[in-house]
Amino acid sequence: MIYASIAFAIFLLVVVAVKYLAPTPKGCPQCGQGRVDDHPLCTNCGWIFDVDDEDDDDGPHESESESELPWST
Ligand SMILES: [Zn+2]
Numbered sequence: 001m002i003y004a005s006i007a008f009a010i011f012l013l014v015v016v017a018v019k020y021l022a023p024t025p026k027g028c029p030q031c032g033q034g035r036v037d038d039h040p041l042c043t044n045c046g047w048i049f050d051v052d053d054e055d056d057d058d059g060p061h062e063s064e065s066e067s068e069l070p071w072s073t
Contacts, residue, residue: 027034028042028049036043 028047030047031045033042033044041048
């Protein structure tokens with residue numbers, strides 16, 4: 001029955017591969033125009049692309065979470 005587990009593993013690999021290799025829309029999801037390299041907005045219709053905010057992790061929300069801890073009272 002080892003072939004069953006091997007087949008299942010291959011099946012999982014295929015699913016993951018299809019998931020990652022599936023054609024993702026590179027352009028604007030609204031008007032379909034290709035995205036200009038680093039432009040955060042669609043140059044045609046103004047669609048806002050998903051921007052990777054790397055600075056978002058250490059934002060100014062640290063003090064807020066500290067003051068609202070339920071066990072701090
Ligand atoms: Zn667009």
